[in-house]
Amino acid sequence: MSRTGPLELLGIDHLLTEEERDIQATVREWVEQRVKPNIADWYERGDLDLALMREAGDLGLLGMHLEGYGCAGANAVSYGLACLELEAGDSGVRSMVSVQGSLAMFAIWKFGSEEQKTTWLPKMAAGEAIGCFGLTESDFGSNPAGMRTRAKRDGDDWVINGTKMWITNGSVADVAVVWAQTDDGIKGFIVPTDTPGFSAPKITKKLSLRASVTSELVLEDVHLPRDAVLPDVTGLRGPLCLPERGAIRHRLRCPRRGARLSGNRDRLRHLARGVRPAARLSAAHSGKAGGHDVGAAEGIPAGAAPGTAQR
């Protein structure tokens, strides 16, 4: 028998493992301490404290569902719970974390070369480097296939021209993953934001997601070396489908499950740091997450489903 707690939105807590609950509690506590007391100010200012990125990295939240390269290697359910708690604080804070982990880091992790991964992922997992993801353009939001940004060959190198719009973290990013048309189809490029010709003006006067940096990316004759391209993907399959597919394949690996830890926060830090060697050693992937089926855990119980939303 399971009892549904008063704060359970979906009534799924009884399906969660101890680690998953611990991770959720840790993130909730961090949100209570760091986000809720400050969010009114950040929202009014139209900004947020960038120190949050380092702290999120410290907690293991950045690229939390990825393995290796300093990432925590948590399962999809844990990552979902962490994002749920961040979102309960503010969408902007959740956006900061999920754009870093699910979009920028995941693209590099999934489609990047070994050198690209070792260059960027550890710094991004720690929150020392901020990433953004340039896919949408002002006239191509839901239809990115029509994008006008174009990368042309210049000998072995590349030259990119175009603008991207509504890019979270853009103005504060150290690296942008930019998607562009090429003669061989759409490809992804890793663009350090200090590359000449790159600029990222901040979008102001927003009435939504105010505690989030949203930007335009402008690329004017941005010259990139040959190895700036993500080698393992061509076409929209890359930018459109990467986050969920990757996340679900990875299961939580905590090397010392059941070990006495001094608190929830320590446990997540332990997950972030201690799991790395284990993750590197373990090559086996499984469709199960944390001992139970991901699909079942993500399914909304019939009684709790909100019904068909109509507008």
Next chain:
Amino acid sequence: MIIGCSRSRSAWASSTTYARRWLSPGECRTILGANGITLEYPVLRHANNLESVLTYEGTSEVHQLVIGQALTGENAFS
């Protein structure tokens, strides 16, 4: 593959639409009286944030077409 991904996002968008309806300008806001319009309370902040969901990661209408295609096999995009 793409359809599978978008479908899960669509379910998420639908539930947030439902949450928006609760938050603004309905009970959650008015139960706080005039305080409900300030940032001292999270209600309108969340409601405003959820407004973005109608268009980010694809508009709700495109998500609806994706769901339709997944359920019926019919492509109604154009």
